[in-house]
Amino acid sequence: MNTDSFALRHIGVHEKDLKRMFEIVGVNDLEELISQTIPDDIRLSNKLDLPDGISEHEFLNHIQHLSNKNKVFKSYIGLGYHESLTPSVIKRNILENPGWYTAYTPYQAEIAQGRLEALLNYQTMICDLTGMELANASLLDESTAAAEAMTMLYDIRSRQQKKNGVLKFFVSEEILPQTMSLLETRSTPLGIELVVGNHEEFDFSNDFYGAILQYPGKYGQVHDYAAFVKKAQENDIKVAVAADILSLVLLTPPGEWGVDVVVGTTQRFGIPLGYGGPHAAFFTTKEAYKRSIPGRIIGMTKDTDGNPAMRMALQTREQHIKRDKATSNICTAQVLLAVMAGMYAVYHGPVGLKYIAKKIHNAAKVADGFLQNLGYKQLNSTYFDTIKIEVENSKEVQSIAEKHGVNLNYIDSKTISISFNEATSSHDLKVLMGIFSSIKEYNVEKESFMVFANQIDSISDSLKRKSSFLQQPVFNSYHSETELMRYIKKLERKDLALNHSMISLGSCTMKLNAASEMLPLSLANWGNVHPFVPLNQAEGYQIMLQELEKQLNVITGFAATSLQPNSGAQGEYAGLMTIRAYHKSRGDSHRNICIIPASAHGTNPASAVMAGMKVVVTKTDEKGNIDVIDLEEKVNLHSDNLAALMVTYPSTHGVFESSIKYITKLVHDNGGQVYMDGANMNAQVGLTNPATIGADVCHLNLHKTFAIPHGGGGPGVGPICVAEQLKPFLPSNPVVETGGEHAITAISGAPWGSALACLISYGYIKMLGADGVTDSTKIAILNANYIKERLNGKYDVLYTGEKGRAAHEMIIDCRPFKEHGIEVTDIAKRLMDYGFHAPTVSFPVAGTMMIEPTESESLAELDKFCEAMLSIREEIQHAIIENPNNVLKNSPHTLTMVTSDTWDFPYTREQAAFPLSFVSENKFWPSARRTDEAFGDRNLICTCTPIEAYAEV
CATH class of the missing domain: 3.40.640.10 (Type I PLP-dependent aspartate aminotransferase-like (Major domain))
Structure with a gap:
């Protein structure tokens, strides 16, 4: 046990757990699973050109030394x-x-x-x-x-x-x-x-x-x-x-x-x-x-x-x-x-x-x-x-x-x-x-x-x-x-x-935000630097930001990075604006068609409209993949005006589509550029990359793959990484010079966006190193497939790859329960009683759950989650008989409710609050029963109104 290894602390699954997990998943080793998950023609042949990881102690010393280069x-x-x-x-x-x-x-x-x-x-x-x-x-x-x-x-x-x-x-x-x-x-x-x-x-x-x-x-x-x-x-x-x-x-x-x-x-x-x-x-x-x-x-x-x-x-x-x-x-x-x-x-x-x-x-x-x-x-x-x-x-x-x-x-x-x-x-x-x-x-x-x-x-x-x-x-x-x-x-x-x-939220990648990554944020030499100081006063920042850009270039396979966009959606917009500027520089200002798959993130179409493009939606097939025939028709129809294709990879359905290189070539052959949404980059790092699949620009969610915490709904950082031809158009700032030689105007207020938060991702990559970031990706894929197999037979997985594998996330179908009165929302609320946050609900498919365990979770935690989901499946079976007064419809159960003198439910208080033995060891009590969404929208109160006024509504 190498106690200096940050990867040992970041990755939850240990060596001793792998044998059992391989048996459940049905593979002999990790490489067999990865080869069944990611198409061979997009696999990286070489190890990432990143230094070896350093220990947490070494990183904290390093970041302190760097901070001293900032003149406060x-x-x-x-x-x-x-x-x-x-x-x-x-x-x-x-x-x-x-x-x-x-x-x-x-x-x-x-x-x-x-x-x-x-x-x-x-x-x-x-x-x-x-x-x-x-x-x-x-x-x-x-x-x-x-x-x-x-x-x-x-x-x-x-x-x-x-x-x-x-x-x-x-x-x-x-x-x-x-x-x-x-x-x-x-x-x-x-x-x-x-x-x-x-x-x-x-x-x-x-x-x-x-x-x-x-x-x-x-x-x-x-x-x-x-x-x-x-x-x-x-x-x-x-x-x-x-x-x-x-x-x-x-x-x-x-x-x-x-x-x-x-x-x-x-x-x-x-x-x-x-x-x-x-x-x-x-x-x-x-x-x-x-x-x-x-x-x-x-x-x-x-x-x-x-x-x-x-x-x-x-x-x-x-x-x-x-x-x-x-x-x-x-x-x-x-x-x-x-x-x-x-x-x-x-x-x-x-x-x-x-x-x-x-x-x-x-x-x-x-x-x-x-x-x-x-x-x-x-x-x-x-x-x-x-x-x-x-x-x-x-x-x-x-x-x-x-x-x-x-x-x-x-x-x-x-x-x-x-x-x-x-x-x-x-x-x-x-x-x-x-x-x-x-x-x-x-x-x-x-x-x-x-x-x-x-x-x-x-x-x-x-x-x-x-x-x-x-x-x-x-x-x-x-x-x-x-x-x-x-x-x-x-x-x-x-x-x-x-x-x-x-918190197994699909597409959101709720991984560990390590303490050693977070501690530097409290250092005065990082916190007290104005964004418009002369560059020689921010030498520590400049070294860190430039190194992070190089790290992301290596990981994506691209030529340059802008850290300015301060959210994922801003990254989408920035990427499309660089494509827009590229076409304009070539005399192709008329190229304004952006093709977006029906399965894409909801932010994609809005970002395209903001960038002045017209959205053309292409179909997905019954397996959740881009319908290549429909895409060919749309590309050929709009060839003269094609600006871009926006594609999420692996797909929003959690699948590595094998036709991706054909798709990107098709777009290029018709004059367009390929924008890859990097929301699912946690399944790519070290194994493939956007450049290899044929993309021209991608944004990365540093608050997902690269460990910046979600913070209850922000902060986020959404840098864009670009191929050589788009490098000249990276965004500028009017006060401090940055960006490409033909830079677009600013995407966010500060020259390097949310620079302080970039310390976290810099530390994540620095401590994990080339092997660590790659192993993280492999374990994320293993964990997702482990959950998939454990739930097999009780919940249907909606989409899988050609060899039956999920990427780092999968979608389970809860729609069959609807005919018995059980909605996906009921499952989400019932999970609270088990001490879990629900996976992503009804995205990208209504009535489903998208599960993403990340690499940070231990086998013990994965098993608890699986046991909770299997227990809920049994409760659904009982609810079919008891409907509508059942444990799912009445969830979540609060402490006030369970300790009340009145109990008018056809199940016990123990079934309500402590459905499995592990719950009682670490019980989390929801502080409200199910909220009434419609009432709140009809009677919008969005300030600290006195409770008396609320009661009068």
Whole structure:
């Protein structure tokens, strides 16, 4: 037993277990199974060109050494990113707690009530601070949220207005540069015309459908937009505002002007800078747009007993349901970061937030007064945290500032801006003022700074916030560490996460998120780096990110990688946009047809539409494979305009299709490019790769195959890897140069997206090495086939490969039980009583379950899951007789229900709560009975409404 081997700790199945597993599966060894699963013509002939794995101890030493190469300056750059202070109680009990970071998206509401409550707090916080009616449960970053606002406002205009040419969108010149780039990226394929200008000179002509404003502006000026919004409304022009969430503690919230959308980031609420992410964006709007708002909404409903319960509301908007017509993307959220930001507000409360906001504002006023006293001209008449200074030579200021470990925002040769933050201390102010004093040869040693704050009133009365906020009990109850620690634990106990049991969600790859991969996220030298610092201050990051790109190039067989996309869906979009740019560079702008199999991920069609392509769906055959004859017909029909084929491999049905190389050649021969959805990459690594099957670009879900935790529904990272011909088009950033020589505009706000989270995948590959990542793939395939064989005869597996094997996941058919009144949902809810999260329900085929055990699970855990499924199969047989009052229909069974004095069911309490002996050893109690989805959608409540108000609904 090599205790230095990370693979030994990551892979759950041990050598001693293999003999039994091979007997059940019916093979002599792993190689025989793999050869029966993956077609020979796409197998890799050589070992991956990656170094050998290193031990956890070696990795932690290595990552500490790398972090020391980052120069952590005091950054006053601003531009939407500010140093913030993560309360230790939140850091230890949420960010570093697998009970929070290993949980899955809360589709099974009954075992996610804690996370749902935390997100309801977050939504309430956002609504209160922005003055709006409806908030979602987070988006990816401020820039992508602004782009979502632009497209949402576009979508809600009538078709007739679009036909009449109402396609212009006004963008204030005050917008953040990275947001401007995102708006360009998203608008171009949709035919939206961006008009950038001064909001005070806007003509409000009738060919504009919307506008977006920045509040405060990119260099700190706070404008009173009330008159602009009023005039826009009079002209039927809808208005979005990108706002600094912390400024809204002191400034009039945009909702009070009557705007339609407010977006921004909650990074200032205790989230590390992390060289750009992950951070939780917010999106809030009017309730009238609830059917159009992107992202998830957490809403209140009731359970079977009529008790209040929470769940995700209005899911009919989502891409896995509405496909190309969806308004919500299941991948675009940052739940873990939203939970942290919400807890930041819970911990500080309204009084604490006012203290923090005033402290920041006073720092800006101190600097303003002092610098003016020195003879500098301050250009912002109204500001919250950012002052804009005229200087004689900004290069001179930069030279002196960097010698003192300080970063400022150098606008041009004569102008700089300084953005203050929560971490700015009196000592920091003294150092900062000393930089400017040295230029004027002024000694600040004995200067009393606070006098300058008292001399300046930088917020006019019309812009001062007068309305109250965060008056709900939750924001006024947990202000000591003991209280908050217990509140966080109370919520954690309501959620089933990976630290309790296996979560076998097909396509979602809920594998181990190793502690050694996660620990570096807490190091200050990784967390406190602004995304726009000079590259020589981020040497550690640059080494890590470039090495990760090389690792992913080797694994995929491609020439280059962009880490910028910060979710899987963003990766899809980025990949299609590079294909679009490639065709345009060759004079083939007319190529706009994207062929997508009917079995594809729901995100695929929506991403194609966003990229300006027309979706053509190709059939699947009775075995779940792409119908090659139908594909040939579609390719030949659209040959002149074919842009791309989107294909998931192995397929969404869990099968390695043997015709894949023919399929990719067919597309290439007709002028198209092949996009491979990397959702199922966990079945490829080390055994085959996208380049070998003939793809040109793929996205990878680092939060699946490469061990970034799902975090309750985000963070995620979705980099794209591309073949040589697409390399020139990789995305850029307007502030820090990145991307290809003919780069498309930005896909996310930060140059390298959620760079902090990339440490996890870097560590995963570094510690496993070439052999470890390959063995992980093999065991993932073995585990899936082991479950398949154990359930054989009790559940039908819907699709298999030509030799009867599943890939890393399989679909079991639950539709035959429907004639006896048992739905797949009943099985999903009953699994909770056994202590398991249900596999993926009704995707990609309604009435089925898609099971993916991953390589991290032990044989003992696989057996427990199989025993639970077999036990449920027996319960289904009994339910046929007892229907409808049976143990499945009444599941899940809560502690309150089982301990009640009344028990009116034809089975025992023990059968309900402890159906198998292993359950009693580690019982998980669902905290709600089955939630009423329809009631919640009819009576949408998505904030911390007092329980009395809920009862009146």
